Amino acid sequence: MLEISTYKVAQVILMxxxxxxxxxxxxxxxxxxxxxxxxxxxxxxxxxxxxxGADELEEAKATARxxxxxxxxxxxxGTPHLSDHLENGLEELGLSAQDDEDDLVRGG
Numbered sequence: 001m002l003e004i005s006t007y008k009v010a011q012v013i014l015m016x017x018x019x020x021x022x023x024x025x026x027x028x029x030x031x032x033x034x035x036x037x038x039x040x041x042x043x044x045x046x047x048x049x050x051x052x053g054a055d056e057l058e059e060a061k062a063t064a065r066x067x068x069x070x071x072x073x074x075x076x077x078g079t080p081h082l083s084d085h086l087e088n089g090l091e092e093l094g095l096s097a098q099d100d101e102d103d104l105v106r107g108g
Contacts, residue, residue: 001057002040002043002044002057002093002095003034003036003037003039003040003061004033004036004037004040004041004044006090006095006096006097006100007097007100007103007104008033008037009041009044009086009090009097009100010097010100010101010103010104011029011100011104012026012029012030012041012076012082012083012086013082013083013086013087013097013101014083014101014104014105015029016076016077016082016083016086017083019077023077026073026077027073027077030072030073030076030077031071031072031073033072035065036061038064038068038072039061039064039065039068040061040064041072041076041086042060042061042064042068042072042075042076043057043060043061043063043064043089044085044086044089044090044093045076045079045082045085045086045089046060046063046064046085046089047060047088047089047092047093048084048085048086048087048088048089048090048091048092049081049085049088049089053092054092054093054094057093
């Protein structure tokens with residue numbers, strides 16, 4: 001089970017699409033997440049880019065915790081196509097952040 005809400009994932013997705021304008025904002029947001037949320041976010045990105053399968057979520061989260069040698073925000077922000085990988089990861093897990101993204105865009 002993901003230990004981060006799709007709402008928070010949606011926030012990272014939207015902010016990462018605007019990295020040239022909002023890098024400090026997305027970095028601060030990721031840094032404020034709990035350790036379990038950060039590990040879930042990394043695992044989700046890995047699933048989305050095909051490094052792990054959806055059925056390997058727990059293994060991916062454990063690996064994210066074990067291999068966290070650089071700050072999570074640095075690692076994620078250095079990943080090309082971060083928003084796409086997060087969306088794909090949610091999709092692989094049968095989840096979607098689309099409603100949350102729509103709410104955020106509308107200011108909700």
